Amino acid sequence: MTTLAVKHLTLSHFRSHKAARLSLDGRPVAIHGANGAGKTNILEAVSLLSPGRGLRGAKAEDMARRPEALGWKITAVLQSLHQLHEVETWSEGGATRQVRIDDKSAAQVALGRIARVLWLVPSMDRLWTDGAEGRRKFLDRMTMSFEPSHAEAVLTYEKAMRERNRLLKDGQRDAHWYHALEVQMARAGGQLHANRLTALGQLAAAQAEAETAFPVADLSLFHADDFDMPHEVDALAEAFEASRPRDLMAGRTLVGPHRADLGAVFAAKGVVARDCSTGEQKALLISLILANARALAQTFGAPPILLLDEVAAHLDATRRAALYDEICALGAQAFMTGTGPELFDALGDRAAFYEVSDDDGTSQVRKGTL
Numbered sequence: 264m265t266t267l268a269v270k271h272l273t274l275s276h277f278r279s280h281k282a283a284r285l286s287l288d289g290r291p292v293a294i295h296g297a298n299g300a301g302k303t304n305i306l307e308a309v310s311l312l313s314p315g316r317g318l319r320g321a322k323a324e325d326m327a328r329r330p331e332a333l334g335w336k337i338t339a340v341l342q343s344l345h346q347l348h349e350v351e352t353w354s355e356g357g358a359t360r361q362v363r364i365d366d367k368s369a370a371q372v373a374l375g376r377i378a379r380v381l382w383l384v385p386s387m388d389r390l391w392t393d394g395a396e397g398r399r400k401f402l403d404r405m406t407m408s409f410e411p412s413h414a415e416a417v418l419t420y421e422k423a424m425r426e427r428n429r430l431l432k433d434g435q436r437d438a439h440w441y442h443a444l445e446v447q448m449a450r451a452g453g454q455l456h457a458n459r460l461t462a463l464g465q466l467a468a469a470q471a472e473a474e475t476a477f478p479v480a481d482l483s484l485f486h487a488d489d490f491d492m493p494h495e496v497d498a499l500a501e502a503f504e505a506s507r508p509r510d511l512m513a514g515r516t517l518v519g520p521h522r523a524d525l526g527a528v529f530a531a532k533g534v535v536a537r538d539c540s541t542g543e544q545k546a547l548l549i550s551l552i553l554a555n556a557r558a559l560a561q562t563f564g565a566p567p568i569l570l571l572d573e574v575a576a577h578l579d580a581t582r583r584a585a586l587y588d589e590i591c592a593l594g595a596q597a598f599m600t601g602t603g604p605e606l607f608d609a610l611g612d613r614a615a616f617y618e619v620s621d622d623d624g625t626s627q628v629r630k631g632t633l
Contacts, residue, residue: 266289266342266344266565266594266596267341267342267343267344267378267379267563267565267566267567267568267596268287268289268341268342268568268596269285269287269309269312269339269340269341269342269568269596270286270287270288270289270339270340270341270342270347271284271285271286271287271338271339271340272284272285272287272305272308272309272337272338272339273285273336273337273338273339274304274305274308274335274336274337275335275336275337275338276327276328276331276333276334276335276336277304277308277326277327277328277335277336277337278301278304278307278308278326278328278335278626279300279301279304279328279621279624279625279626280301280304280305280308280328280625280626280628281328281625281626283305283626283628284628285305285617285628287596287615288615289342289596290596290613290614290615291587291590291591291595291596291597291598291599291610291613291614291615292596292597292598292599292614292615292616292617293599293601293604293606293607293610293614293615293616293617294306294598294599294600294601294616294617294618294619295600295601295602295603295604295606295607295616295617295618295619295631296602296618296619296620296621297602297620297621298602299621300619300620300621300626301619301621301626301628302572302600302619303384303572303600304626305598305600305619305628306318306382306384306570306572306598306600307319307321307326308337309339309380309568309570309598310380310382310570311337311352311360312337312339312341312350312352312374312378312380312568313374313375313378313379313380314371314372314374314375314407314411314414315371315407315414318382318384318570318572319384322357323354323357323358323359323360324354324356324357326354327354327357333355334353334354334355334356334357335353335354336351336352336353337351337352337353338350338351339351341377341378343377343378343565344564344565346377348364348365348377349364349365349366350362350363350364350374350377351363351364352374362374364377372411372412372414372415375407375411375414376411378567378568379408379559379563379567379568380408380567380568380569380570381404381405381408381552381555381556381559381567381568381569381570382569382570382571382572383548383549383552383569383570383571383572383574384570384572384573385572385573385576387401387548388541388544388545388548388576388577390544390548391527391536391537391539391544391547392537392544395487395522395523395524395525398524398525399521399523399524399525401525402459402462402463402484402523402525403417403459405462405466405551405555406458406459406461406462408555408559408567409458409461409462409465409558409559409562410458410461410462413455413458416451416452416454416455416458417451417455419447419450419451420448420451420452420455420519420520420521421521423444423447423448423451424444424448424516424519424521426444427441427444427445427448427503427516428514428515428516430444431507431510431511431513431514431515431516432514432515434511436511438504438507441503441504441507445500445503445504446496446500448499448500448503448519449496449497449499449500449503450496452499452519452520452521453493453494453495453496453499455520456492456494456520456523457494459484459520459523460484463482463483463484465558465562466482466551466554466555466558467482468558469554469555469557469558469561470550470551470554472557473553473554473557475550475553475585475589476581476582476585476586476589477546477547477549477550477553477582477585477586477589478529478530478531478543478546478547478550479530479531479550480527480528480529480530480536480547480550480551481527481528481530482525482526482527482551483525483526483527483528484523484524484525484526485523485524485526486518486520486522486523486524487517487522487524488517488518488522490502490518490519490522492519492520492523499519502518502519503516503518503519506518527547527551529543529547541577542577542578542579545576545577545578546578546582549574549578549586552569552571553589553593555567556569556593556595557593560593560594560595565594566593566594566595567595568595568596568597568598569590569595569596569597569598570597570598571597571598571599571600572599572600573600573601574586574599574600574601575601575606580609583606583609584609587607587609587610587613587614588609591610591613599614604616604618604631615630616630616631617629617630617631618630618631
């Protein structure tokens with residue numbers, strides 16, 4: 264099986280870690296320690312081997328270790344399919360983070376071409392009950408895992424929409440000011456919508472083919488106010504034009520892919536996700552992450568790196584063991600955190616164990632044993 268895995272990881276002045284080094288062999292990684300010791304910070308560092316702000320969505324300046332505030336750096340040796348890559352990413356003085364791949368400066372989007380990273384963090388446990396924005400970001404993150412250029416479509420659309428919204432707030436009524444922006448929004452928005460639908464199709468296929476202890480989620484994409492997203496660029500541009508009077512009254516754009524929402528139904532019960540129990544909602548999330556991983560194993564050529572923070576929460580011992588079995592069967596390198604090593608008993612020697620402790624505000628990482 265081809266592999267995607269972090270072989271070596273070094274953190275320098277990153278969050279609570281003054282210096283940390285992990286040498287890994289591709290197996291899942293079980294990281295345990297007390298709350299606040301710095302376990303999640305390791306996962307966040309790995310998440311920065313992909314484009315964007317990482318699993319916390321934090322600004323670069325907020326990732327620097329205090330009180331030094333010298334900036335931070337993450338270095339990794341990444342095995343991607345049949346190649347090894349040296350990856351460096353860093354920020355100095357709160358500046359935008361920089362990326363270097365194999366000693367050459369690179370744009371963040373280049374990270375998406377050599378690695379796929381998926382994550383599940385505790386804040387996502389509220390995904391089905393919180394607002395649509397979180398579900399939209401969750402869907403876009405999955406979509407980007409299939410198509411890294413989706414990030415560019417999102418950024419292009421949002422930038423043009425901000426300009427349009429500025430005109431709307433200013434009460435600008437001259438159509439000429441809007442036309443170019445609406446065409447740009449329509450082009451990027453049409454691609455954005457098409458990418459999302461493609462991703463949902465790949466997730467549905469991956470769930471249908473799987474035999475898993477986790478429930479299947481029937482997914483759907485819908486829009487506020489029953490807006491029917493046109494598939495043609497011209498039709499979407501016309502929809503923006505037609506909505507101008509209402510948008511002027513609201514001072515913002517009321518139609519388009521930025522108003523999309525992800526719907527999910529617990530298929531076996533026919534119950535919408537927001538009405539499921541806490542444990543069922545967590546199981547649905549895990550099911551989607553696993554489906555995403557299985558689909559990527561086919562399209563990318565190797566399973567993605569998985570970051571599962573406090574994954575044992577809301578899972579009983581049976582389902583926890585089933586999750587570990589699925590990760591190992593998939594062949595994915597999963598970084599998992601928990602307060603104690605006993606949470607990972609079912610993994611046995613299938614995983615590498617690390618313990619993180621706090622030493623007067625500085626995280627210490629040492630190789631552990633089951």
